[in-house]
Amino acid sequence: MKNIFKFYTLLFSLLIVFSCGDEDLEPTLAMSKDTSSAIQNDDDLWNVMASAYDRMTSTSYYGRNFLIMGDVRTDNMYSNMASGRFQESNMDHNPDGYGPWSTLYGVIAICNIVLQVDESSLSGDAGRVSHIKGQAYAVRALAHFDLLRQYGQHFIDGQGGAQSLGVPYMKTYKDASNLQPARETVLSNVGDIQSDLTTAITLMNSSYNTSTSYMSVQGAYAIWARAALYFGSLDSSFYAAAGSAAKWVIDNGTASPSSAAGFASTYTTDNASNSLFELAFSGTDSASINGMGYILRGTSYGDVRILTGTGGADDIYDVFAADAATDVRFTAAGIIGTAQGYPTLIGKYPSVNGSDNITVIRVEEMHLIYAEAQLRAGNSASALQYLNNIPAIRGASSYSEATLDNILNERRKEFFGEGLRFYDLVRTGQSMPEVDCGKQLNCNLTGTPPPFGSYRYSYPITKSERDANPNVQQNYGY
Numbered sequence: 001m002k003n004i005f006k007f008y009t010l011l012f013s014l015l016i017v018f019s020c021g022d023e024d025l026e027p028t029l030a031m032s033k034d035t036s037s038a039i040q041n042d043d044d045l046w047n048v049m050a051s052a053y054d055r056m057t058s059t060s061y062y063g064r065n066f067l068i069m070g071d072v073r074t075d076n077m078y079s080n081m082a083s084g085r086f087q088e089s090n091m092d093h094n095p096d097g098y099g100p101w102s103t104l105y106g107v108i109a110i111c112n113i114v115l116q117v118d119e120s121s122l123s124g125d126a127g128r129v130s131h132i133k134g135q136a137y138a139v140r141a142l143a144h145f146d147l148l149r150q151y152g153q154h155f156i157d158g159q160g161g162a163q164s165l166g167v168p169y170m171k172t173y174k175d176a177s178n179l180q181p182a183r184e185t186v187l188s189n190v191g192d193i194q195s196d197l198t199t200a201i202t203l204m205n206s207s208y209n210t211s212t213s214y215m216s217v218q219g220a221y222a223i224w225a226r227a228a229l230y231f232g233s234l235d236s237s238f239y240a241a242a243g244s245a246a247k248w249v250i251d252n253g254t255a256s257p258s259s260a261a262g263f264a265s266t267y268t269t270d271n272a273s274n275s276l277f278e279l280a281f282s283g284t285d286s287a288s289i290n291g292m293g294y295i296l297r298g299t300s301y302g303d304v305r306i307l308t309g310t311g312g313a314d315d316i317y318d319v320f321a322a323d324a325a326t327d328v329r330f331t332a333a334g335i336i337g338t339a340q341g342y343p344t345l346i347g348k349y350p351s352v353n354g355s356d357n358i359t360v361i362r363v364e365e366m367h368l369i370y371a372e373a374q375l376r377a378g379n380s381a382s383a384l385q386y387l388n389n390i391p392a393i394r395g396a397s398s399y400s401e402a403t404l405d406n407i408l409n410e411r412r413k414e415f416f417g418e419g420l421r422f423y424d425l426v427r428t429g430q431s432m433p434e435v436d437c438g439k440q441l442n443c444n445l446t447g448t449p450p451p452f453g454s455y456r457y458s459y460p461i462t463k464s465e466r467d468a469n470p471n472v473q474q475n476y477g478y
Helices: 002-013 042-056 064-073 101-116 127-152 188-205 217-231 237-252 292-297 318-324 362-375 380-388 404-414 421-427 465-467
Strands: 013-016 028-029 076-081 273-281 304-306 336-339 342-345 357-360
Touching: 002 127, 042 101, 042 127, 042 304, 042 465, 064 076, 064 292, 064 421, 101 127, 101 465, 127 188, 127 217, 188 217, 217 237, 217 273, 217 362, 217 421, 237 362, 292 304, 292 342, 318 404, 357 362, 362 380, 362 404, 404 421
Parallel strands: none
Antiparallel strands: 013 028, 076 304, 273 357, 304 342, 336 342
């Protein structure tokens, strides 16, 4: 919690001075005044909110690690340790090491600056102010959801499920009495995430949408659909909520699934037609060799490659085998190929300098979320229809039956390399599959990947954070 303490203490006493340049959206700190005098109009408020989006592009968050770790701990990909990176994919996390905790709380802190401003004191467009505050609620919810997925103890054996330790849900930046917050329960976190997204939807107005690089009403619905699906294993009523949110996006949103012919280009096109929310990158502010493209296939790094094996669970080649010649997600013109002699993810994040926008969530996921929600509600015909909406536009064979295995299989094919696989396995109660223990670092400790319920399914709270905040409790097992 060190960085929460440092960040919030600074913001308690310092003035934020805003830069309006497109390439420098990070607030800088100067001495002696409070933030209320610095934020005077809707443009000032927007410049603060823009810095939250900028922080989300960090390599420890959506700029790389959060997505990579969602695949490299699973049966999709592995780290070849070409530069010693992603050793944590062995799921033997170092409690004294580094985690994404402070980066995400930095995003949350900036959202709280926006939310704490009295809108009645601002000049400018009041509707735009409301829309910006709605974005802050939605991004705050997303960051807390991502923290909960990484640090929550709800899927760890014996820790209490929904009543287990979650994360501190930070709702202010200037509360001197809460600079060292304790962890709340997972159930409390879920309620706060839902509340923030509900408020976000009421405050935002689609007339202010200028780009899917910023949160919108459809983005907030989509995030809730993803979150509610994840929470369904804690309370089955969330499956219906996930389906309702996903269906709203399908019926009312502006995005549409990409065609087979256009699929590959969605990863090189900013604000592609299937994007619900993405983060902007460019050649000038990219992470270069530390970005997604270089870590996947760079000539000197290229740490993360497609996991292949001859025994155990299916690898990604097995999953695509029946339609290997026609499925655009597999063919050479699409996504999968070879680089530096390794089976490699080629078509997603293709610019090695990291200048491609990264799509956080896209509309195809809504169809598969709705399919799963319908299946769990007993509506098998509707589930099959929405499941088959995706292979129908990818050059793949249709399914004859809607089953959870088929839906998870299609999610694996559609979102390979986009960071969702780990959380699909976790929320459905599955152990990490063994494809090739000679490659999978998560086999190192016991000779097999961790079973479901292992404490290794969650990150530890690092020592530096715990030293700075005696109120934060370490995760079980560390």
